[in-house]
Amino acid sequence: MELVEVREGSARFLVPKAERIYDAPVFYNPVMALNRDISVLTARVLDPKRVLDALSATGIRGIRYGLESHAEEIWLNDISEEAYTLMKKNVLLNFEGELYEEGDRSYLWGEKLVVINKGDANRLMAENFRYFDLLDLDPFGSPMEFLDTALRSVKRRGVLAVTATDTGVLCGAYARACLKNYLARPIRGELCHEAGLRILIGTIVRYAAKYDLGVEVLLAYYRDHYFRAFLRFRSGAKKAEKSLFRLGYLWQDESGKFTYEETFLPEKPKAFGPMWLGPLKDEEFMEGLTKELEDFAPAHKKTRPFVELMREELDVPFHYDTHALARRHNLQVGKLAGIIEALRERGYRATKTHFSPTAVKTDAPFEEVLDVLKSLQ
């Protein structure tokens, strides 16, 4: 394969030359630089010792964990032979030392230990029980096929960083696939991204509970057609139950009004879920992330404003998309800033949300939001 050198973060590395990213023999998507920035920043805040990038492709994610965080032991893995060959090259480009090769695994002992493995991620994780402080799952599509082994391979107080790119499934375009893969009923329309993210977290919470693991959401978001969640585990049956009790259901009627309820089984019909109804960020973690970003030179230009937007965002379940609401009620839609201002003047909290540039997160009831829209005609 023909290779070209690219730079991202503090790394320089080789990627296959290709017309379109999905045609490349080894996958690299530059748009995911922001995802990798936030992942590396997470590692800088939490200081994990052992990190696994279970689905590495070019190795860029694991290499960046190695270069840009204090982690001491970095594992890269991919099932593809071509990816394995490329990962070895890229590790040598970024770390001092020699490769020691043993079967389908190579080691580089320098300032840090870098392990490069060729094999099935589930097998690797199963062989390394409760070993990793930070385990990153960045698959094509859904992470569900890797979830059980990841929950066994991560330490009981460890962190799981997980991507899902099957947005069509989680957002309700393929509702049956969502039932099958996530055991939940997705919603379509303006709430689909936030609900999809909450379904993903909710499913992880249910899987984790059987291992007596509770889940704390450090940060979860939707961006560029993917979902990403950073979840910290807490050990114990009580912790698992506490997380499970944060699951519930969502309802939405024709007017756009939504309701949600934390309950194990829904009593009303037409419920969407189950899904996580707890917070989507942890304030202390967000503070750490913001602080780390201050002098984090390798950050992509979009990373800072995105983290800032998420930090400011009101953390309540769901949001009102002003365009969708106006459409449902035959109204002209005013500027978002004016709507936020008007809600605040009425004594409510209201902020922008990263889920949509035309939506507001607020603790105001539906009727008030609609009234504000009408008053701004």
Ligand code: SAM
């Ligand atoms: N994490 C990479 C990054 O940030 O650039 C991208 C990873 S790419 C989306 C997914 C990778 O998973 C592919 O390279 C594919 O070969 C690999 N893969 C798919 N199934 C696998 C399995 N069962 N075990 C290990 N790797 C697998």
